[in-house]
Amino acid sequence: MIGPSTDSAIESPYAGTAAARAPALWRNRPFLFVFASFCLSLLGNTFHGMALNLWVIQTTGSAKHMSALLVTHLAVGTLLGSFAGTVADRMNRRQLMIAADIVRVLLVAGVVVSISVPGTPFIVLIVLTALIAFASLFHSPSLQASLGGIVGQGRIHQAVGAMNIADNLVRISGFALGGVFVAAFGGAMAIAVDGLTFLLSACFVFAAGKFPASVMPATATANDSVAPPRMPTFTEDFAGGFKYLWRDPFALPVLALLPVVTLFFLSMLMLVQVSAVGDWHASPFHFGLIEACIPLGYVAGSSLILFLGGRLRGRGKWILGSVSAMGPAYWLISRSDSALGAIPYILLSGCLLSFVTLILNVGLRARIEPSMQGRAFGTLASLTSVAPPIGLAAASFLSDAYGPSPVIAAGGIAIAVLSVAGWTLLKEIRSYD
Template sequence: MLEIDQPSPERQAQAREQVSIWRNRAFVLVFSSYSFNLLGSTFHSIALNLWVLQTTGSAKLMSLVLITHLVASMVLGPIAGTLADRVDRRKLMLTSDWIRFGLVGLIALCMTIEATPFYVILLLTALVAIVSALRSPAFQASLVEIVGKDSVAPAVAAITIADNMIRIGGFAVGGAAVALFGGAFAVAIDASTFLLSAILLLLAGQFPYQSSRQQSQEAKPTFRADFLEGFRAVWQNTFIRSIVLLLPLVMFFFLSTFMLIQVMAVQVWRASPFVFGLLEACIPLGYVVGSFLIMKWNHRLQKRGLWILGSILLLGPCFIAIAQFDTAPWALPVIFAVGFLFSFSTTIISIALRMNVETDLQGRVFGLLGTLTSVAPPIGLAVFSALSDTFGPALIITYSGAVMLLISMAAFVFMKNTRTLE
C-alpha cells in the first residue's frame, strides 16, 4: 500500500535545480529565530512552574499557570489565525517577540521582589500566553512565503526535527537552570531567547514569497468577515475539513495512549530507570528519524494521502501489540515504530496543508488546528487516566489501539480527498 516511486527524469532535474533550504538566507534566519523562540517557550514553562512549586509548595497554583496557557491557546487560535492572514506575518512575529522579551523580563524582576503578589505573576503569564498564541499561526502560515511551495517538505521536516530536539533539551536545561541559578535568573535567561529571536527576524528581512493579499493595497474585508470566511473555507473544503477532524483525533489517542504506556512501564513492567529512560526516548527518536527520511525523500514520495492514512492505520495495531508485552525491553522497538509512524502522519499532514491550502488562508487554518490540537490531549489524558485507574493501563491501551484502527479504516473509506492526495 505504501510505496516510494522512483522520480521521473523531469522531477530529478527539478530536484537538482532546486536551491537547498540551507542556502535560503531568510529560511536559515527564521529557522534560527524559531529555534530560540521555542527554546524560550519551553524553558519558560518549566522554569516558571518549578519556581512556583518551590516558592509556594502548591501544586494547584502550578496547575493554574498551566491552565492559563491552555485557555489562551484554546480561545485565541482562530482569532490569531485571522490576524495572521490580514497583516504582515513577519511584523506580527517580531511584535510578539519584542513584547514577550519585555513581559518575561518583568516576570523575572517580580520574582526577585518577595512582596510581589502571585496574581501579578499570573497576570503577566497570561499576557505572555496571549502574545505567544498570536505568533504561532503567523509562523506556521509564513513558511510558504519564506521557502516557496517547492521547498515546503524539507523545511517542515527540518522544523519538526528541531521542534522535538529543542522541546526535550529545553525542559532539561530549564530544570537545570532553576536548580543551579534560581527561578528569577533562569526566567531572565529565558527573556533573552525572545530578544535573540527578534534580532534574527530583523536580519531575515522581508520574506521572498510574501502572499499577494498582504502585498495588496486594496481595501480588505472586515476582521469579522475574514474570521467567518476561515470557518466557511474549512467547512466547504473537504480536504481541510478532513484534516481538521482527523488530526485532533490522532493527537487525542496518541498522546493519551503514550501516557498509559508510561504508566504500564511502572505498574506492570516494573521497568528500571534506565529502561524507562529508553522508553521515553523511543518516541521522539522515532519521530526525528521519520522526519529526517521525509526531508531526504521529499521528491520521491508519491501518493501522500496513503502515507498519511497508512501511518495512522498502523498505529492502532502497534498500540494493541504493546499492551500484550510482559516486559518493557520487548516493547521498545514497537514504541520506536509508533514515534516513526506518528512522524509520517503528522509531518506529511503539515506539508500537505501548506501545499494545498491558499497562502492567504493558512493562518486561519493553522490557528483553528492549533486550538483543536491543544484541547484534545488534556481531555484525553483526563479520560484515559480515570479509565486506567479503574480497568488497568493494558486494557485501555488495547481499546485505544482498536478505536484508532476503526477511525483510520473509516478515514480510508470516507475521506477520499485525503486518500487520493498526491
C-alpha cells in the same frame, strides 16, 4: 511538486512567484534566519513553561498553583488561536513575529521581577502567563503561513521536515535545560535566560529581511476599473476564515484528523509511562529509554520523509496507513511484559506519528491559499491544544479503574476502527499525492 488530491490539476499558490525559484534550503538566507527564530522561540516557550512550573512547585509546594498556570496557558491557546491566525493573515507577518517576541521579552522581565519580590500575589503570575501565552500565539501562525513563500513550493517538504525534527529536539532540550537552570541558578535567573531566547528570536527575524508577500485575502473584492479593492473588516476575515476552512475539501478532514490522532497519541504515551512504573517496574535507565523513544522515532520518520522528498508518492495512503498501523502498535505495547520489550513498538509509534503530522502539514501549505494559512494554522493549534487534555483526562480515569494495559489495548482497537472510517470517509486525504 506535491500534487493535488483531485483528478484536475490545481496550481500551487506560489507558482510563478519569486518564492517558487528560491535557492536550496540550506543556502536560503531568509529561511536560515527564520528557522533559527523558530527554534529559539520554541525553546523559550518550552524553557519558560518548565522553569516557571518547577519554580512554583519548589516554592509553594502547591500542585494547585502549577495546575492553574497550565490551565491558563491551555485556555488562552484554545480560545484565541483562531483570532491570532486571523491577525497573522491581515498584518505584515514578519513585523508581527518581531512584535510578539519583543512583547514576550518585556512580559518575561515582569515575571522575573514578580518572582524576585517577596509577597507578590500569585494572580500576577497568572496574568503574566496569560499574556505571554497570548503573545506566543501570533508567532507560530505567522511563521507557518510565511514558510511556503520563503522556501518555495518545491522545497516546502524539506523545510517542514527540518522544522519538525528541530521541534522535537528543541522540546527535549528545553524541558531538560529548564530543570537544570532552575536547580543551578534559581527560578529568576532561569526565566531571565528564557527572555534572552525571545530577544534573539526577534533579532533573527529582523535579519531575515522582508518575507514574500501573500496574495490578497480571499474575502476582498477587487475591480480595478471601478474602485480600489476593499479590504474586509476583521470580523469578515475572522468569519471568512471559518467558512473557507469548513468548505475546503482538504482542510476540513485535516482539521478533523490531526487533533484526534494527537489525542490518542498523547493519551497512549501517558499510559505507557504509567505502565513503565506500575507494571513493568522499569529502572531509571529503561524509563529514560522510553522517554527518548518517541522523539527518536519521530525524528527517524521525519528524516526519511525529508530524504525521500518528491519521490514519496501516494502520500494520503502513507498518512492513513500510518494511522491504521498505530492500532496494532499500541496493542503490542499493551501485551508487553517489560519496558525493554515495549521499546521497539514505542519507537514505531513515534515514527508513524511523523508520517501523519508532517505530511499533513506539508499538504496544508500546498493546498490552502497563502492568505488563509494563518487562520488555518491558528485554528489547528486551537484544536490540537484542546483535544489532548480531554484524552488525557479520560485515559487517566479509565487507567485508575482498569489499569493502564487494558486501556492501551482498547485505545489501539479504537484508533484502528477510526482508521477504517478514515479510509472510507476521508477521500481527499486518501487520494492526496
